[in-house]
Amino acid sequence: MARVDFWYEFASTYSYPAAMRIEPIAAVRGVEIAWRPFLLGPLFAEFGWRDSPFNIYPAKGRYMWRDMKRICDSLALPLERPRPFPQNSLLAARVAIVLGGEPRAAFSRAVFRAEFGEGATISDRAVMATLLHAIGADPEATLALAELDANKDRLRAECATAKALGLPGAPCLVSPDGEVFWGNDRLEQGLDWARSGSGSA
Amino acid sequence: MARVDFWYEFASTYSYPAAMRIEPIAAVRGVEIAWRPFLLGPLFAEFGWRDSPFNIYPAKGRYMWRDMKRICDSLALPLERPRPFPQNSLLAARVAIVLGGEPRAAFSRAVFRAEFGEGATISDRAVMATLLHAIGADPEATLALAELDANKDRLRAECATAKALGLPGAPCLVSPDGEVFWGNDRLEQGLDWARSGSGSA
Numbered sequence: 311m312a313r314v315d316f317w318y319e320f321a322s323t324y325s326y327p328a329a330m331r332i333e334p335i336a337a338v339r340g341v342e343i344a345w346r347p348f349l350l351g352p353l354f355a356e357f358g359w360r361d362s363p364f365n366i367y368p369a370k371g372r373y374m375w376r377d378m379k380r381i382c383d384s385l386a387l388p389l390e391r392p393r394p395f396p397q398n399s400l401l402a403a404r405v406a407i408v409l410g411g412e413p414r415a416a417f418s419r420a421v422f423r424a425e426f427g428e429g430a431t432i433s434d435r436a437v438m439a440t441l442l443h444a445i446g447a448d449p450e451a452t453l454a455l456a457e458l459d460a461n462k463d464r465l466r467a468e469c470a471t472a473k474a475l476g477l478p479g480a481p482c483l484v485s486p487d488g489e490v491f492w493g494n495d496r497l498e499q500g501l502d503w504a505r506s507g508s509g510s511a
Numbered sequence: 512m513a514r515v516d517f518w519y520e521f522a523s524t525y526s527y528p529a530a531m532r533i534e535p536i537a538a539v540r541g542v543e544i545a546w547r548p549f550l551l552g553p554l555f556a557e558f559g560w561r562d563s564p565f566n567i568y569p570a571k572g573r574y575m576w577r578d579m580k581r582i583c584d585s586l587a588l589p590l591e592r593p594r595p596f597p598q599n600s601l602l603a604a605r606v607a608i609v610l611g612g613e614p615r616a617a618f619s620r621a622v623f624r625a626e627f628g629e630g631a632t633i634s635d636r637a638v639m640a641t642l643l644h645a646i647g648a649d650p651e652a653t654l655a656l657a658e659l660d661a662n663k664d665r666l667r668a669e670c671a672t673a674k675a676l677g678l679p680g681a682p683c684l685v686s687p688d689g690e691v692f693w694g695n696d697r698l699e700q701g702l703d704w705a706r707s708g709s710g711s712a
Binding site for chain 1: 554557558567568570571573574575577578581677678679680690691693694696700
């Protein structure tokens with residue numbers, strides 16, 4: 311079965327619609343998704359950014375929020391701007407790393423929906439615990455595993471891999487042959503590439 | 512007839528495929544295109560950028576060139592990286608402003624094809640003259656008009672309008688109701704919006 315890596319960041323606005331819609335459009339193409347949470351912070355630090363580019367460059371931020379509204383409307387997804395934006399996504403990313411397979415995907419969708427659909431604060435342990443409970447995971451046990459040094463190291467390694475892959479932002483699809491497709495706009499193209507092994511899909 | 516403004520910058524890579532494909536996809540939707548050349552420099556200066564973001568942020572630049580190659584391949588367009596990148600687009604923009612209607616569109620496509628299809632230097636008056644001749648315009652007369660103060664002022668006014676519209680980059684479509692659609696990826700969405708007067712196309 312064809313497979314593609316889906317790299318996403320919980321603080322990233324465009325990762326939200328991408329996470330909510332990727333599984334059905336992958337399923338119809340017969341492509342399996344590997345969910346790869348990472349942090350944009352280390353990449354952005356290399357750009358000299360200590361904040362979201364959507365805050366640093368207000369014209370880009372205004373456009374992004376309007377564009378997100380159109381996208382979410384078209385997908386019948388709620389959109390609620392979290393305060394502050396961006397959210398601190400470190401805890402959510404560590405929790406997602408603990409979880410594997412379908413629980414990771416279900417948790418990730420739950421985080422995005424809470425954050426951008428309801429404006430929830432995802433750095434809050436109680437919020438994480440509620441979402442873990444909702445997907446059938448043990449909240450306290452999972453949070454404890456998330457904060458082990460070994461798990462923190464796994465997330466750091468994922469961030470290093472994202473950097474080595476040259477990801478320019480989030481979300482990204484990366485095919486087995488190393489092609490990178492950046493943005494919610496590029497999901498279909500990336501899935502087609504992964505399915506066919508090239509751009510000739 | 513529905514109408515949409517197509518804002519583009521001759522130095523902008525993604526403006527190239529957008530300019531080459533917009534007329535047929537607008538025609539099938541019954542949408543008329545107003546070609547609006549402008550300069551990103553004044554917008555980027557507000558961001559603190561004195562160079563292309565694709566040069567300032569190498570990871571974004573590497574991704575963009577690969578993405579452009581895929582896009583141009585899919586459209587059967589040649590892609591040749593101009594040196595230096597970005598090109599100085601001031602003269603080309605002034606010439607485009609002199610021309611109206613279909614000659615402006617034809618000249619603009621010719622500039623993009625020479626620059627990104629053949630790697631031509633678009634700040635070169637001789638290159639501009641050749642392209643003007645090819646579209647049936649008088650090269651010397653047009654270049655003389657382009658460099659009149661009144662024409663320079665017209666281009667400055669267009670840049671001020673682009674800034675007032677909040678354009679985050681180029682290319683952009685702007686519908687009569689003020690909706691902005693940024694990127695070659697958004698042409699279809701912007702045309703559909705302009706045709707229907709909303710996102711319900």
